[in-house]
Amino acid sequence: MTADNKLIMYGDKEFFKNVNFLQENFNVHKPIYRYMDVDSAINFLQTRSLTFVEPSSWYDPFEKRFYNADFSQIPNFSKPKIFASCFTSKPTNEAAWVMYSYFKSGLASKSIRFEFNPTLLYHMLDEFGKMNKVKIIVSNVNYSLTEQTIKALHKTTCKHHLQYFNNFNDDKFVNLMLIKRKAFEYEKEIRIFIIPTSETPEEIVQVFDNIDKLKLVGDNIILTNLIKSIMISPNCTPLETQMIEKQIQDITQGAIKCRQSKLYSSFDPIIIEQ
Numbered sequence: 001m002t003a004d005n006k007l008i009m010y011g012d013k014e015f016f017k018n019v020n021f022l023q024e025n026f027n028v029h030k031p032i033y034r035y036m037d038v039d040s041a042i043n044f045l046q047t048r049s050l051t052f053v054e055p056s057s058w059y060d061p062f063e064k065r066f067y068n069a070d071f072s073q074i075p076n077f078s079k080p081k082i083f084a085s086c087f088t089s090k091p092t093n094e095a096a097w098v099m100y101s102y103f104k105s106g107l108a109s110k111s112i113r114f115e116f117n118p119t120l121l122y123h124m125l126d127e128f129g130k131m132n133k134v135k136i137i138v139s140n141v142n143y144s145l146t147e148q149t150i151k152a153l154h155k156t157t158c159k160h161h162l163q164y165f166n167n168f169n170d171d172k173f174v175n176l177m178l179i180k181r182k183a184f185e186y187e188k189e190i191r192i193f194i195i196p197t198s199e200t201p202e203e204i205v206q207v208f209d210n211i212d213k214l215k216l217v218g219d220n221i222i223l224t225n226l227i228k229s230i231m232i233s234p235n236c237t238p239l240e241t242q243m244i245e246k247q248i249q250d251i252t253q254g255a256i257k258c259r260q261s262k263l264y265s266s267f268d269p270i271i272i273e274q
Contacts, residue, residue: 016122018129022139022178031228032118032190034087035096037104038244041112045251048223052083052194055177062150066176069154074168083194084177089140090188091115094263097233107243110236113261115229124226125192133199138192142178143185150179170195223252230258234265 013021013028021028036044044050055067071079088096097111122138129136145153145160152158154165164172174193196205232244241260248258 016126018126019136052085087190110233113231132204135195141189224255232260234261234263
């Protein structure tokens with residue numbers, strides 16, 4: 001029996017001993033997606049490596065404000081170094097097609113969406129956590145707070161302060177990394193965190209510090225089993241789509257089919273009637 005088949009049979013949260021799912025009702029079978037710019041997507045396929053970064057490098061200042069905060073007044077707490085990768089449970093997200101390549105031009109300004117086999121992805125994380133003595137946390141993002149509340153949350157006068165800072169520890173610190181403004185609730189984001197421990201091999205920590213990439217897709221995992229589908233940005237021209245498809249087919253030897261998003265397919269040239 002292959003690992004993939006075994007996961008279909010036993011793919012409940014309890015099966016992943018080294019992955020901590022923060023929500024009791026987190027569905028490990030629910031499809032999970034990740035958007036990338038073209039260069040990052042091709043690099044992922046070539047290197048079989050997923051990128052994890054420190055929250056300090058996140059673009060949105062509201063999301064990284066707590067990671068960059070001064071915790072010196074919190075007793076018996078030392079801020080851990082954590083690394084995160086962002087996914088989504090939403091299959092169609094117009095904003096995501098733009099956000100991952102906003103500052104680029106040409107073919108590099110286009111995006112690709114990967115649909116992952118969720119149980120196989122969590123199995124990979126589970127194995128990585130066990131082998132490298134790191135903590136793995138998976139959670140839906142918290143969109144319950146308004147912008148004003150997030151700005152005031154660090155103050156004892158905020159009515160939500162105790163909920164987030166009472167008996168503060170590493171788990172509550174991660175909860176702060178899951179806060180995102182309510183206006184972005186449409187993203188349905190899922191965040192995966194890797195937290196080195198005192199037992200983590202130094203070479204793994206250095207990988208994070210130097211290049212922020214980890215080869216989570218082991219050589220024993222067939223890439224075509226991990227990736228269920230590949231979708232190309234809806235704003236690509238036919239030529240751009242063909243060029244991206246060729247790169248993907250060359251790497252995967254045609255084993256993973258890809259198609260262009262039909263998000264804008266109904267916007268053909270129109271004739272204004274009078």
